[in-house]
Amino acid sequence: MKNFSLTYRRFGTAALLIEWPQSISEDILTDIIAFQSAIEKRPPAGLIEIVPTYASLTLFFNELKDFQSTTKKLNFFYDSRISNQSDNKRWIIPVCYEEQFGIDLQEISNTLKVSKQEIIDIHSSQPYRVHFIGFLPGFLYLGGLNSKLHCPRRESPRLRITKGSVGIGGSQTGIYPIDSPGGWNIIGGTPIPLFDSSKTRPCFVRPGDTLKFDPIDQLTYDQINQEIEQGNYAPKVEIL
Template sequence: MILKYNLKYRPFNERSILIEWPSVIDEDMLQDVLNFKNILFQKNVKLKVDIINTYNSILVNYVYTIEDVYDEILRLKTIYSSIESQSALKLKLWEVPVCYDDEFGIDLELLSTTKSLAKSEIIQRHSQQIYTVFFIGFLPGFLYLGGLDESLCFDRKSTPNLDVKKGAVGIGGNQTGIYPQNSPGGWHIIGNSPVSFFNPKKENPCFAKAGDKIKFMPVSMEEYHSILEQVNSNCYKPKSISV
């Protein structure tokens, strides 16, 4: 038997139902979220639903107006209570090159001073971790990653930067992530990745998905620009292994 959680179900709008887990960031719970999400896709294959997950929730969007929302909630509860095992998730570990040069790491000096850590130590601690993709948002292709070394946790900026560059690697609270496009943002920037994290022209616009792992690979400025040329020429493919 798998671990069961006390879920909350509520109408979100006339075509959606929100399912919520406890409000924590936890890998075991993420596995339960993704397992339930996959099962709902299987159970609703004829209904054409869209299911979006976050750290601790699933939003089930139906193509039609829900006639009896409480009856549908009961159906969802029954599906969850009947789950007896975790389905095998096809997950990957992706290697993501990052250049931590001062030109990109505009907040490295602040972190170094505040944390009493040398920049090289911050880079080492940040790049030695293996991170988990919990979900993708607030921008298309923005990976919310769990697994940050506790010594690097740093509150978000009180005044957001209005022009964070595409590929910027940042730290916000106990998370790290990469900006897939130029955007305002309040995370502390420590590097930049030349990789493209969102391409709407591809079948899978974002190569990574919730549950996948990310390993940052430090690269020099020269290596960064070499990879960027490959990305711009559409001949770069991120390295990955199955996990």
């Protein structure tokens, strides 16, 4: 596993920010997950929460009395980290790209000068790595969108994006886990709920997992949605 030169600095009065080189990278993601796991196994005193992003970990404490001592301990954890990539899963997420769901698909096709079918084929042809979860409960930050599909966010964000909408914003793609405002271009929709507060694990996906989108038609969407409402559907998963 690749070693990085990390930067440690205070983040407010009771938090510590650990930074990697500022880029979206599979190597950095693997390193962040391994480091976070090492910290969680032997958490420093007073640690409340660890929040990952594309290239950082923020550690929140009840109070951070001794920055130097804590940093020294974290350096030891970093040196002893072990990659846990074998625990990662690949989730197959069904997506309907038909007009009812892909409300911006024609506009993106015009902008990129790529046919709607080619957009669907490219978007669903490769797996996407989950780097972290945030912005909204269950919102997955995914890496790996083909550069042919990079498209600017909408100039005027919508006040309401429907739960399950699959969108493209800049160089990223993702799924809106709940109804919310949003400025991404919507190209499809999935019936799979990515966030359920009634469950022990409200979001079944974890950082390090991958997603692969599986094109479905309206009939299949409705069938899956019915199975979900009846409690008879489980997302398809592959152990990597």
